[in-house]
Amino acid sequence: MSLLEILTLLFKRKKAIIGIFLLLFASAAAYTLAQDPTYEAKASILVKMFREDPSRPGMEADANNLPRIVSQDEVVNAEIQILTGRELAEKVIGTLKMEGIYPHLASGELLPAARMDQAVQTFAQSLQVQGVRKSNVIAVSFQHNDPEMAAKAVNLLIEAFKEKHLAVHSDPQSSFIASQLASFEVKLKESEKQLQDYQQRTGVYSIDEQKTLLLRQHTELDSAYRQAVTNVRENQDKIASLKLQMKYITDNKDRYTQTERDRIIIEAKSKLLELQLKEQELKMKYTDKNKLLADTRKELEVVSKFLKDQEEIIIGKVKTANPVYQSMETDLFRVQADLKSQTARADALKSQLRQLDGEIATLDRSQNQIQDLKRQIVLNEKNYMAYMERNEDARISDAMNRLKLSNISVIQQAVAPAKPIKPNISLTLALGMVFGMAAGLLYAYAAERLSQTFTDPKGVEKYLELPVLVTVPLKKD
Secondary structure, eight states: OOHHHHHHHHHHTHHHHHHHHHHHHHHHHHHHHHSOOBEEEEEEEEEOTTSSSSOOTTTOBOTTSOBOOOOHHHHHHHHHHHHTSHHHHHHHHHHHOHHHHOHHHHTSSSOHHHHHHHHHHHHHHHEEEEEOTTSSEEEEEEEESSHHHHHHHHHHHHHHHHHHHHHHHOOTTHHHHHHHHHHHHHHHHHHHHHHHHHHHHHTOSOHHHHHHHHHHHHHHHHHHHHHHHHHHHHHHHHHHHHHHHHHHHHHOGGGSOGGGOOHHHHHHHHHHHHHHHHHHHHHHHSOTTOHHHHHHHHHHHHHHHHHHHHHHHHHHHHHHHOHHHHHHHHHHHHHHHHHHHHHHHHHHHHHHHHHHHHHHHHHHHHHHHHHHHHHHHHHHHHHHHHHHHHHHHHHHHHHHHHTTOOSEEEEEOOOOOSSOSBOOHHHHHHHHHHHHHHHHHHHHHHHHHHOSSOSSHHHHHHHHOSOOOOOOOOOOO
């Protein structure tokens, strides 16, 4: 639409537009003036994280058996649930009396229980409790048509909340905690006594030091044993070598010099050779049964035995007279004595090593047992300290409950508001003006679109597609 068409429309429908505007504006003003004023009383409370809210050591734990720390949001949300509970609402309504806070419900024909249900529902709708973001502050507000009643309701609600808070967070298990504390104290003393008795029975006190000492001794003995085994093998090799050399000296008769040879042996060898030649001649001439041959053979045996005996005597002379052989024999005796000594030493060291191995194995078993006993002591001590702290918390909690002290502090009490929050006359009248003007314009536009008449020559030309030749102005008589 062009500006001329808009102005024509406004001029033509001005009465209707003004009438609708005045009607809606008057209706908004009448509705605002007819409403009862609603006042809102506000208060704020602080939830301090120092007594009831930290986790209870030894009582609550997560999957890893670690104490669970309650977050600030969880604490605030829990307190909000207490504040908005039915019990506190009934207590506030009972204190202020039904006829005082909700007189329209007191005068009804409903049963007392139904009246209380409706009153609690109305109270919950008028109450707003929310935590202030990123803080442990809770804001409480209550709406009522009486400012004094609104302030009283908020303050009474906070007082009832503090009492309920103490009742909820009070610890009724103080006697149970005390009995558990005594039980863990007994268990701790028993585990300590078991460790002490075991140490006295086994003689194991400082496992690390004792094990270090035994390992050091084992290392030293093992080194000494290996050295003794090496010495035994060396002596055995020396003995075998000396015996071999001595046998060579004994078997080698050339070591007996010519000046030492006995002439008898020379003559005996000559005689033996002679008899051997004679035996050969006789064997060629006679049979074996011949007496001459038999006598020759007997004589040959006698000379051979004599020669053998004489050679053994010479061998003895070689042993006793040869200084090399005597030195070897002395070395052999010394090495054999050292072999016996080293063998005995190796056997003794081996026995000591076996004994040390047994002591180390026993110490390892004792170490496992002592570790188990120490772990039991640590566990009992942990439980004992946890219940001791829990018992101290319960004692402090009981004392604070008796004094009616809690971690709830009122930052700002509710006071009777001076101005109502509803109705908002300025806002309502402004909205009435806006909606009245919009409704008038909308009506004018709709009426113009639905109208079956033409208001100007252009509308006729547009509809009939014919030019207008003459216009006759409206003349009122």
